[in-house]
Amino acid sequence: MKALYVEGGTFLHLMSPRLKLIGLCLSSLALFMIYQPVPLAFAAIASAMLYLSLRIGWRQSWVRMRMLGLTILVVALFTLVFNGWDEAAAVLFRLTALALAAAAVTATTTTGDFIDELTAAAYPLERLGLVRAADLGLAVGLVIRFLPEVLSRYDAIRDAHHARGFKPKPLTIAVPLLILTLKNADEIAAAIDARGIRRQK
Amino acid sequence: MDIRFQEAEARFEGRTVLHALSLSLSERRIGVVGLNGSGKTTFARLINGLVKPASGRVTVNGFDTVADADKARGQTGFIFQNPQNQIILPVLREDIALGLQGRKLPKPEINALVDRVLSRLGILHLGERRAHELSGGELQLAALASVLVTEPPILIMDEPTNQLDLRNRRLVADTIEGLNEHVLVVSHDLDLIADFDRVLLFHEGRLVGDGLPAEVIARYRGIALP
Amino acid sequence: MTTRDLVLAALFTAIIVALGVVPPVMLGFIPVPITAQSLGVMLAGTVLGAKRGGFAVLLLLVLVAIGLPVLSGGRGGLAVFASPTAGYLVGFLFAAIVTGFLSERFVKRSQSGLMQTSAFFLAALAGGVVVDHALGVIYLGLVTGIGIPKAFIGDLAFIPGDVLKALIAALAARAVIVGYPLLPERGAERA
Numbered sequence: 001m002k003a004l005y006v007e008g009g010t011f012l013h014l015m016s017p018r019l020k021l022i023g024l025c026l027s028s029l030a031l032f033m034i035y036q037p038v039p040l041a042f043a044a045i046a047s048a049m050l051y052l053s054l055r056i057g058w059r060q061s062w063v064r065m066r067m068l069g070l071t072i073l074v075v076a077l078f079t080l081v082f083n084g085w086d087e088a089a090a091v092l093f094r095l096t097a098l099a100l101a102a103a104a105v106t107a108t109t110t111t112g113d114f115i116d117e118l119t120a121a122a123y124p125l126e127r128l129g130l131v132r133a134a135d136l137g138l139a140v141g142l143v144i145r146f147l148p149e150v151l152s153r154y155d156a157i158r159d160a161h162h163a164r165g166f167k168p169k170p171l172t173i174a175v176p177l178l179i180l181t182l183k184n185a186d187e188i189a190a191a192i193d194a195r196g197i198r199r200q201k
Numbered sequence: 202m203d204i205r206f207q208e209a210e211a212r213f214e215g216r217t218v219l220h221a222l223s224l225s226l227s228e229r230r231i232g233v234v235g236l237n238g239s240g241k242t243t244f245a246r247l248i249n250g251l252v253k254p255a256s257g258r259v260t261v262n263g264f265d266t267v268a269d270a271d272k273a274r275g276q277t278g279f280i281f282q283n284p285q286n287q288i289i290l291p292v293l294r295e296d297i298a299l300g301l302q303g304r305k306l307p308k309p310e311i312n313a314l315v316d317r318v319l320s321r322l323g324i325l326h327l328g329e330r331r332a333h334e335l336s337g338g339e340l341q342l343a344a345l346a347s348v349l350v351t352e353p354p355i356l357i358m359d360e361p362t363n364q365l366d367l368r369n370r371r372l373v374a375d376t377i378e379g380l381n382e383h384v385l386v387v388s389h390d391l392d393l394i395a396d397f398d399r400v401l402l403f404h405e406g407r408l409v410g411d412g413l414p415a416e417v418i419a420r421y422r423g424i425a426l427p
Numbered sequence: 428m429t430t431r432d433l434v435l436a437a438l439f440t441a442i443i444v445a446l447g448v449v450p451p452v453m454l455g456f457i458p459v460p461i462t463a464q465s466l467g468v469m470l471a472g473t474v475l476g477a478k479r480g481g482f483a484v485l486l487l488l489v490l491v492a493i494g495l496p497v498l499s500g501g502r503g504g505l506a507v508f509a510s511p512t513a514g515y516l517v518g519f520l521f522a523a524i525v526t527g528f529l530s531e532r533f534v535k536r537s538q539s540g541l542m543q544t545s546a547f548f549l550a551a552l553a554g555g556v557v558v559d560h561a562l563g564v565i566y567l568g569l570v571t572g573i574g575i576p577k578a579f580i581g582d583l584a585f586i587p588g589d590v591l592k593a594l595i596a597a598l599a600a601r602a603v604i605v606g607y608p609l610l611p612e613r614g615a616e617r618a
Contacts, residue, residue: 171598
């Protein structure tokens with residue numbers, strides 16, 4: 001699985017991940033407190049310039065943003081029909097500004113940096129005894145590690161269907177996929193414990 | 202090395218899978234054989250503390266696997282039957298480094314230790330590879346590296362040559378041969394343990410053979426193929 | 428959370444991601460392709476229960492947030508949370524928890540297969556359809572200013588598909604509890 005991070009040396013790449021995330025939160029709050037289309041249009045233009053400065057390329061951008069763009073467009077049309085021009089324009093510009101700013105942060109922050117920020121954010125929760133901060137990184141690693149195994153197991157189950165002349169159905173695929181995958185949990189957990197990773201407190 | 206079982210018994214879901222057992226182990230190469238379900242894997246897991254004795258006690262180099270669980274575990278490295286499930290992070294280097302995270306070492310030092318263990322097993326070139334791209338033999342060596350990096354004095358391996366082709370089997374067997382650590386191997390691969398220092402035979406949850414490979418293996422054949 | 432719980436949740440997250448990657452499956456009797464990711468969310472609750480199922484979905488949201496394209500159609504990144512439909516995505520978390528809680532509460536090992544399947548179906552319906560759609564509609568209505576009633580009208584089109592997924596989730600969960608039971612029972616031993 002390839003992350004949505006894009007290599008580069010722009011000032012967004014160099015900026016501290018924490019600052020970027022805080023900035024994104026604050027600007028989204030600000031966007032929801034503005035109702036007039038004109039300042040929102042300026043915000044959308046600013047976001048677009050930020051995004052364009054990353055030089056992600058049109059094709060990549062299309063792949064990344066088409067679904068989101070479509071959703072925003074549909075919602076804006078909906079608003080236009082029911083609530084008129086002013087509100088439709090405000091919705092369109094606000095959501096576009098938000099989406100492009102968020103995409104810019106995602107494209108300039110590595111997965112590792114994000115995990116570090118999340119782990120740091122989880123430490124206060126750890127003190128309350130809710131979660132263990134280090135578990136988060138481990139769990140993310142586990143998902144990425146075992147995704148290819150799940151996918152090849154899916155292929156194997158589908159092939160087994162064809163080999164025996166059955167048509168694959170959601171149910172007959174899901175059940176063996178679940179059981180075969182989850183049965184590995186005992187051994188993987190034993191391996192983690194045997195290596196002394198994740199000390200039990 | 203000093204592994205001691207004192208009247209140690211293991212139960213699973215109300216059933217006794219290993220009857221009260223007392224013995225002590227200090228040889229450098231120890232093999233464990235027996236039919237499927239004979240209790241040999243449970244025996245190996247008791248040493249690592251993955252299974253806790255229901256009664257009696259197990260100590261490894263003086264550390265009790267219950268009272269001193271972390272220290273006892275630090276004495277042993279465990280390599281599982283299925284190396285697939287032993288590599289838990291996507292990239293091999295990251296996975297091996299994970300075992301060192303508790304030591305709070307600086308990054309360059311961790312990298313050096315990872316490099317060292319990879320070179321020792323002749324798989325330095327696999328460091329940046331993703332675990333799901335590795336072949337069976339490579340995975341087995343990778344699993345070994347992930348355990349060796351913390352330098353445990355005792356290694357326990359459960360069926361290390363299971364599922365390997367002839368060439369990979371040879372590679373793993375030679376690697377085991379060359380290890381300086383004490384090694385305890387659970388295996389159906391009788392050639393692998395033929396020149397070990399001591400072999401244990403389990404049958405229906407009891408230790409029924411204990412001695413030099415030739416005599417114990419002969420006994421095992423008698424039980425398995427009467 | 429034990430190491431085993433952590434691993435079960437992570438493996439389930441991998442399954443939910445995989446269900447978004449594989450090509451949509453056509454169901455025999457209606458001509459609509461089923462993207463299986465929301466099915467995965469209902470399954471997380473019915474198979475693993477509230478705590479582990481909830482953690483599995485939380486992990487999915489974390490993967491989205493850190494910029495991995497794990498949602499169906501290769502979507503991911505913080506921009507997804509900026510979408511007007513983000514309520515449905517965040518709603519997944521509550522859907523899995525509610526589905527899991529109700530499954531733990533009402534499904535017993537001693538029940539007949541039909542009873543178990545029905546209980547799973549109602550649990551998946553409550554979490555995956557009622558809770559998720561409610562949160563989705565509320566957020567959509569408020570964030571866009573079109574209002575909740577109108578957002579609800581747009582939402583109706585997606586309900587039949589999700590009801591069907593709840594049924595599949597129930598049948599699958601019943602099969603898994605027979606083959607490899609993982610679901611904890613809650614408040615069972617009263618008699």
